[in-house]
Amino acid sequence: MRGTSEERKRLVEAGYDRIAERYLASRDALTPETVALLERLLRGTPVEAPVLDLGCGAGVPVARRLAQRRPVIGVDRSARQLALARRLVPGATLLRADMAAVAFRPATFGGVVALSSIIHVPRPEQPPLLARIHRWLRPGGGFLATWAVAAWEGEDRDWLGWGTPMWRSHFDGATNLALLREAGFSIEAAELRSDSERWLWVLARKPER
Secondary structure (H helix, E strand, O other): OOOOHHHHHHHHHHHHHHHHHHHHOOOOOOOHHHHHHOOOOOOOOOOOOOOOEEEEOOOHHHHHOOOOOOOOOEOOOOOOHHHHHHHHHHOOOOOOOOOOOOOOOOOEEEEEEEEOOOOHOOHHHHHHHHHHHHHEEEEEEEEEEEEOOOEEEEEEEEOOOOOOOEEEEEHHHHHHHHHHHHHHOEEEEEEEEEEOOOOEEEEEEEOOO
16 A cells, blocks of 8 residues: 555556556546536536636546536646647646646636546545635536545555556545535535446535625
8 A cells, every 4th residue: 555645646647647548448428417417517607717627637528528618727647648638628728737736716717527536636635625626616616526435545456457556535425525515515416326336426516605
């Protein structure tokens, strides 16, 4: 088991660099349910307000879809994933950065998305990250994220069955909802979905006032 937070993040970065093309090829088109949540995310936000995609990867399919409607800023630590995103979503602004350390001005974004990404952030860094996301959002802005259902932390030595190690760190679903509320969010939608594993999809919102 890797000891420090930085070692764990480097493991995640190296893993996604290694599997970037294969991971991209495995990305399915957006389901109707996800399209509906993305539409709800943007509802009521000004068209000029950018959307932040945390852990954007290669930008497909989420950032590419959002970029059809809003300015998009994507953040990822994997250089190889971002190289793919620059080709696939040329209109997006892409930043190579640690999502738990990147900084933006308050009330910058109309929406924030983090799909299958916060599970790689060490658990002690997740509550401060949620507080920062809340500050980055404009009043009324939405935050769409996927969360694990069960608590677990450790190294998966065969991520996705592809022979690459990966670090995961997550709370259980009820704790994730509680952390969102503690950060100041209201929960607009929370639904369980299953593909290869169960995920909790949550659309939260920063109150207007």
